[in-house]
Amino acid sequence: MNRRPLVAGNWKLHNDLDASEALARAVAVGVAEVDDVEVVVAPVFTALDRVRRALSGTRVGLAAQDLHWEDRGAFTGEVSGPLLRDVGCTHVIVGHSERRQLFGETDATVRRKVEAALRSSLVPIACVGETLEEREGGRTLEVVIRQLDAIAVGLAGIDRLVVAYEPVWAIGTGRVARPEDAQAVHTAIRDRLRTLAGETVAACSRILYGGSVKPENAAGLLRQPDIDGALVGGASLDADAFVRIVRARR
Numbered sequence: 001m002n003r004r005p006l007v008a009g010n011w012k013l014h015n016d017l018d019a020s021e022a023l024a025r026a027v028a029v030g031v032a033e034v035d036d037v038e039v040v041v042a043p044v045f046t047a048l049d050r051v052r053r054a055l056s057g058t059r060v061g062l063a064a065q066d067l068h069w070e071d072r073g074a075f076t077g078e079v080s081g082p083l084l085r086d087v088g089c090t091h092v093i094v095g096h097s098e099r100r101q102l103f104g105e106t107d108a109t110v111r112r113k114v115e116a117a118l119r120s121s122l123v124p125i126a127c128v129g130e131t132l133e134e135r136e137g138g139r140t141l142e143v144v145i146r147q148l149d150a151i152a153v154g155l156a157g158i159d160r161l162v163v164a165y166e167p168v169w170a171i172g173t174g175r176v177a178r179p180e181d182a183q184a185v186h187t188a189i190r191d192r193l194r195t196l197a198g199e200t201v202a203a204c205s206r207i208l209y210g211g212s213v214k215p216e217n218a219a220g221l222l223r224q225p226d227i228d229g230a231l232v233g234g235a236s237l238d239a240d241a242f243v244r245i246v247r248a249r250r
């Protein structure tokens with residue numbers, strides 16, 4: 001197994017230019033000595049350029065929170081993969097549950113966005129996860145594997161895909177999955193990747209957990225054998241908390 005953990009901060013719709021720059025600088029200082037974890041932050045689109053400059057020469061990479069599936073054209077309000085590359089992004093979050101629930105994204109549009117990210121040499125961090133109703137109905141694995149299949153079946157570049165398992169009921173709620181429950185879903189995701197793409201891809205793929213990850217619960221999650229990092233929302237807005245999560249596995 002040779003997987004470098006990835007911890008990504010999803011700043012969502014927070015922070016103006018100055019606040020984004022200050023947070024980025026504080027994160028970069030905090031993780032400067034951490035060489036065994038890949039770290040990226042995802043500011044709002046308007047702050048990408050400012051944050052890229054702030055992160056220049058540091059260990060922290062730049063991610064976007066979304067992209068459009070076409071590279072250019074008459075798509076008012078959208079931002080494309082080539083433009084994200086142009087501004088310095090290396091990663092992009094795709095199919096976050098807020099995009100699915102609030103902005104009508106479907107398995108089909110998420111697939112197109114993952115393909116667009118790969119086409120632009122961006123690492124897609126593709127999100128999957130069940131709602132509370134689905135979990136209580138015993139349908140967690142059915143839902144997660146359906147979402148994964150929509151993203152990954154026949155995907156050229158599947159070896160570059162990062163999957164983020166984010167139970168919807170855990171996002172922004174303070175309710176975190178128990179490490180062993182998250183591990184069980186991560187195992188199922190890796191098993192499915194093995195079926196779709198073979199042992200090498202499955203063994204090398206990074207599967208992140210997301211949903212109310214905090215410094216207090218991060219170690220228990222990140223020490224699970226199939227949890228290869230975290231997608232962090234609320235706690236990533238606090239540099240100290242985020243840095244503690246990055247260091248939690250140690």
Ligand code: PGA
Nearest residue numbers: 171172211212232233234
């Ligand atoms: P949270 O968000 O850490 O605030 O729960 C996670 C996410 O939305 O990626």
